[in-house]
Amino acid sequence: MFITFEGIDGSGKSTQAQRLADWLQTCGHTVETMRDPGSTPVAEQVRALLLNPGVSIDDRAELFLFAAARAQLVSERIRPALKRGAVVLCDRFYDSTTAYQGGGRGVVPLAWLRTLHMQTTDGLAPTRTYIIDVPVQEAAARRHSEPDDRLEQEEMAFHERVRSTYQALAAEEPERICLIDGRGAPEQIHTAIRSDLQEVWPHNGAGTPL
Numbered sequence: 001m002f003i004t005f006e007g008i009d010g011s012g013k014s015t016q017a018q019r020l021a022d023w024l025q026t027c028g029h030t031v032e033t034m035r036d037p038g039s040t041p042v043a044e045q046v047r048a049l050l051l052n053p054g055v056s057i058d059d060r061a062e063l064f065l066f067a068a069a070r071a072q073l074v075s076e077r078i079r080p081a082l083k084r085g086a087v088v089l090c091d092r093f094y095d096s097t098t099a100y101q102g103g104g105r106g107v108v109p110l111a112w113l114r115t116l117h118m119q120t121t122d123g124l125a126p127t128r129t130y131i132i133d134v135p136v137q138e139a140a141a142r143r144h145s146e147p148d149d150r151l152e153q154e155e156m157a158f159h160e161r162v163r164s165t166y167q168a169l170a171a172e173e174p175e176r177i178c179l180i181d182g183r184g185a186p187e188q189i190h191t192a193i194r195s196d197l198q199e200v201w202p203h204n205g206a207g208t209p210l
Contacts, residue, residue, distance in 0.1 A: 001201060002082060002124070004093040007132035008163050009152045010139030011182050012189065016132060017091050019190045020197075024087055032081045035091040037069035040076045051149035063101040063108070067120045070094060074121045093126055095169055095177075100151065103165025104158045110165075125176070128200055130193055131166050132182035 003020070005013040014035075021031045037047040046069040049055060050062065057065070070093070081088050094117040102110045118125075134142075136159045143152065170179035178196050182189055 001087045002078065002090070002127045003087065003197075004090045004095065004126040004129045005132065006092060006095045006099070006129060006166060007182065008134065008136065008139050008159050008166070010141075010143035011132040011134045012142070012186065013130075013132045013182075014091050015186055016130065016180075016189055016193060017089050019186070020193055021089050023190075023194060024089075030084070030086045031089060032077070032086045033089045033091070034073065034077055036073055036093050036096065037066060038073070040072050042072045042076075043069035046072075051151065053148060053150045053153055055150065057150075059101070059105050059107045062105075063097065066097050066101065067116060070097075071120045074124055079124065090126075093129070094121065095129060095131070095166070098169060099162045099165040103168075104154070104162040106161075127176075128197065129173075129177045130196075131170055131177060131179050132189065133163070133167065133170075133179050134182040136160050136163055138183065 005017040007013040017033060021033050024031045035047075037043045037050060046065055050057070050065055050069075073090075078088055078090070094113075097117070098110060098113050101107045102113050108116075136156055139159070140156070167179065170177045178193075180189060180192055180196075184192075
């Protein structure tokens with residue numbers, strides 16, 4: 001089972017990914033948590049470059065740096081973990097590139113990105129994706145005390161385009177993507193995610209209901 005978490009910066013997706021990991025472990029599953037970009041030595045170096053607010057990166061170079069880090073993550077961490085039978089939870093995956101570089105930046109047509117994603121991951125797609133949807137102003141208020149990285153420093157209109165793209169993706173792929181209202185308390189959001197997961201994946205490996 002490969003589960004990804006998406007949303008604009010400040011949506012709370014990282015918190016929800018960890019909450020779900022903790023719960024799945026209590027259900028007896030082996031869980032591996034990762035982040036994209038990151039979670040390998042190569043990808044972590046690319047991440048540091050991509051998020052450095054002091055670095056100027058061409059929009060197309062940014063797109064392919066994210067793709068390169070993701071290719072390394074899939075090859076080195078995700079596929080081996082899935083092969084071992086682990087549940088993989090990833091904080092962001094290729095939907096982030098569609099939303100940020102495709103929708104936010106408008107670097108390339110969104111349809112073209114689908115081909116790039118399949119080439120980058122060698123055909124690997126998430127089993128289930130949770131997009132934590134939060135208004136841009138609310139997300140900005142949540143992260144006001146945190147250091148801004150290069151993408152967080154973008155103008156509000158950029159983040160509005162990113163959010164709109166995420167919403168469009170959820171409408172286009174309801175069989176894979178579940179859009180979660182992220183305005184509630186963290187425990188309410190976690191409960192909604194658990195409820196959905198129990199519907200799409202009702203039993204663990206031992207046959208015990210989640």
